[in-house]
Amino acid sequence: MKILIAEDEPLMAKTISMKLEKEGYEVISCADGKEALQKLEEELPDMVITDIMLPYSSGLEILQFVKAKNPLTAVIVLSALGQENTVEDAFELGADDYMTKPFNLTELAVRVKRLLKK
Amino acid sequence: MIAIVIFSNCNAFLSGAAFSSPTMLNAFTKIINPDYLLTGIEILSSGFLIVILVIYATLNLKKTRFFFKQRIQSELEVWVAKAILDESEDGRSFNIPASFFRILKRPLAKEFTVEELINTKKNLTGTAANNIIALYEELDLKKVSLKKLRNSKWHIRARGIHELYSMQQMDTLPLIYENTNNQYEFVRMEAQIGVINMTGFEGLRFLDQVSYPITEWQQIKLLDQLRSAEESGQLATHLPKWLSSLNDTVIIFALKLAAEYQQFSVHDAVAKCLAHNNVSVRLQAIKTLVHITNETTPQILTEHYPNEKFTNQLALLDALVKIATLDQAWFLIGLLDDPSDIIKLKAGRILAHSFPRGLEALEERGRAPSGPYQDIYLHIKSEMER
Numbered sequence: 250m251k252i253l254i255a256e257d258e259p260l261m262a263k264t265i266s267m268k269l270e271k272e273g274y275e276v277i278s279c280a281d282g283k284e285a286l287q288k289l290e291e292e293l294p295d296m297v298i299t300d301i302m303l304p305y306s307s308g309l310e311i312l313q314f315v316k317a318k319n320p321l322t323a324v325i326v327l328s329a330l331g332q333e334n335t336v337e338d339a340f341e342l343g344a345d346d347y348m349t350k351p352f353n354l355t356e357l358a359v360r361v362k363r364l365l366k367k
Numbered sequence: 368m369i370a371i372v373i374f375s376n377c378n379a380f381l382s383g384a385a386f387s388s389p390t391m392l393n394a395f396t397k398i399i400n401p402d403y404l405l406t407g408i409e410i411l412s413s414g415f416l417i418v419i420l421v422i423y424a425t426l427n428l429k430k431t432r433f434f435f436k437q438r439i440q441s442e443l444e445v446w447v448a449k450a451i452l453d454e455s456e457d458g459r460s461f462n463i464p465a466s467f468f469r470i471l472k473r474p475l476a477k478e479f480t481v482e483e484l485i486n487t488k489k490n491l492t493g494t495a496a497n498n499i500i501a502l503y504e505e506l507d508l509k510k511v512s513l514k515k516l517r518n519s520k521w522h523i524r525a526r527g528i529h530e531l532y533s534m535q536q537m538d539t540l541p542l543i544y545e546n547t548n549n550q551y552e553f554v555r556m557e558a559q560i561g562v563i564n565m566t567g568f569e570g571l572r573f574l575d576q577v578s579y580p581i582t583e584w585q586q587i588k589l590l591d592q593l594r595s596a597e598e599s600g601q602l603a604t605h606l607p608k609w610l611s612s613l614n615d616t617v618i619i620f621a622l623k624l625a626a627e628y629q630q631f632s633v634h635d636a637v638a639k640c641l642a643h644n645n646v647s648v649r650l651q652a653i654k655t656l657v658h659i660t661n662e663t664t665p666q667i668l669t670e671h672y673p674n675e676k677f678t679n680q681l682a683l684l685d686a687l688v689k690i691a692t693l694d695q696a697w698f699l700i701g702l703l704d705d706p707s708d709i710i711k712l713k714a715g716r717i718l719a720h721s722f723p724r725g726l727e728a729l730e731e732r733g734r735a736p737s738g739p740y741q742d743i744y745l746h747i748k749s750e751m752e753r
Contacts, residue, residue, distance in 0.1 A: 258486050258487065258490070259440060259444060259483075260440075260443070260444055260447060260448065260483045260484075260486065260487045261486070261487050261490050261491075263444045263445065263447075263448040264447075264448040264451050264452065264487065264491070264495065266448075267448045267449065267452055268452055271452065350489070350490045350491075351489060351490050351491050351492045351496065352490070352491065352492060353491070353492050353493040353495070354452070354491060354493070354494075354495050355493065355494075
C-alpha cells in the first residue's frame with residue numbers, strides 16, 4: 250500500500266514516514282503543496298496524509314485534487330489547534346479523517362490501518 | 368531643443384557661472400585636476416570593491432550556513448526519527464553516532480538541532496514526545512537553552528525560556544519564574560506561559576508579584592494555556608488577592624478567570640470591582656458577574672448603572688438580558704425615557720425577553736405619537752419571532 254505524506258517540517262515528515270514504513274507501507278514524502286500535486290499528477294497513492302498549512306498549495310487544494318481524481322482515495326488531514334473551521338471545510342471537500350496537532354503517532358497508524366482496510 | 372538647453376547649461380557651468388563664489392570655483396578646479404581626479408577614482412574603486420567583497424562574503428556565509436544546515440538535517444533526520452519512534456520503556460538508550468556529536472560541537476548545529484526537536488515536539492504527544500525530551504537531554508542541549516536564558520538580549524532570553532518549558536525541564540522552573548516580571552515584554556510573556564505550561568494553575572502565582580501590565584493578547588494566551596491544565600480548586604483561594612491587586616490588568620485577568628471557571632465564591636469580591644476607578648476593570652466585572660450570578664446580582668448591577676460611563680451602561684444592560692428579575696421592571700421602564708435610543712432599545716429588549724407581559728407593554732408604548740417606540744417594538748418583535 251502506498252501513502253503520500255505532504256508535510257513541510259522535515260523531521261516531522263521523516264518521523265511519520267518511518268512510523269508508517271515500520272507498519273509495512275510504502276511512503277512518498279513531499280515538503281510542499283506544489284511537490285505533492287506534481288507527485289499526485291504522476292501517480293495516485295492509496296492514501297494521502299496532508300498538513301493543512303503547506304507552502305505553495307494548501308492541504309485543502311491537495312484534498313480537492315485527490316478527490317477529483319479518485320473519490321475513493323483516503324485522505325487524512327493534519328491540522329493545528331484553532332483550525333476548526335478549516336477542518337470543517339476539509340470534511341465538506343471529502344476528507345476521510347483528521348488529526349489535530351499535537352497527535353499520537355500510534356493513533357495515526359491505527360487510523361491509517363482502519364481507513365485502508367475499508 | 369533639449370540638446371540646446373543642456374549645451375547652454377554646460378557652457379555656463381564651465382565658464383564658472385554655476386558657481387556662486389570663487390572658493391567653489393577653486394574647489395571645482397582642484398577636483399578636475401588630473402592628480403586629484405585619479406586619487407578620487409582610486410578611492411571610489413576601492414570603496415566599490417569593498418562593497419562587492421562584503422556582498423560576496425555575506426552571500427557565501429549564507430550559502431555555507433545553508434549547506435551546513437542541510438548536512439546536519441540529513442544526519443539528524445534518520446536517527447532522530449528512529450529515536451523518536453523508539454517504543455522501548457528505556458527511551459534513553461539512543462544510539463547517537465559519534466559523527467553527530469562532532470558536528471554538534473558547532474553552535475549552529477546545536478541551534479538547528481534544538482529548533483528541529485522543538486518544532487517536532489510541539490506536533491507530537493505520547494512516547495514520541497517523551498523520546499524527544501530524552502534526546503534533548505542526552506545531547507546536552509539543555510546547556511544551550513540555559514545559556515540563552517542568561518543572555519542579555521531579550522529575544523534570545525525569550526527563546527531560551529521557550530525551549531526549556533517546551534522540553535519540560537522542571538528544574539529550571541525557578542529561573543523561568545524569575546522572568547515572569549522581567550522588564551522586557553516578550554521575556555515576561557514566555558516566562559508566564561512557561562510556568563503555566565509546566566505547572567498548570569499553580570503557575571498563576573506569578574500574578575502575586577507581576578507589576579507590568581498583562582496585555583489583552585497575553586491574557587488570551589494564558590487562558591488558552593490553562594485549558595489543557597486541570598483546576599485543582601486552588602483558584603478560589605487566590606482570586607480575592609488578585610482581585611484587589613494594585614495592577615489593574617491582574618484584576619482584569621482574575622475577573623476573566625472567575626468567569627471562565629465559574630468561581631461563585633468570589634461573587635462579592637467581583638461585585639466590589641464595579642466601584643473600581645478603572646473603567647476596563649468595571650466593564651470586565653460586569654461581564655464576569657453574568658457568569659457567577661446569584662439573586663443579588665441584578666440589583667447590584669442596577670445600583671451601579673447611574674454612575675457608569677455610557678459604554679459600560681450598554682454592557683450592563685446586555686448583562687441584565689440574561690439575569691433580570693421582576694425587581695428591575697421599574698428601573699427598565701424608566702430607561703425607556705432615556706435620551707439615547709440605544710438605551711431605550713436595550714431596556715425594551717430586556718422587558719420583552721424577561722417579563723411575561725413585557726412585549727405587550729412595549730406595544731402599548733409604541734402607540735405613543737412621538738418617539739421611536741413603534742420602531743423599537745417592531746424590531747424586538749421581529750427578533751423574537753426569528
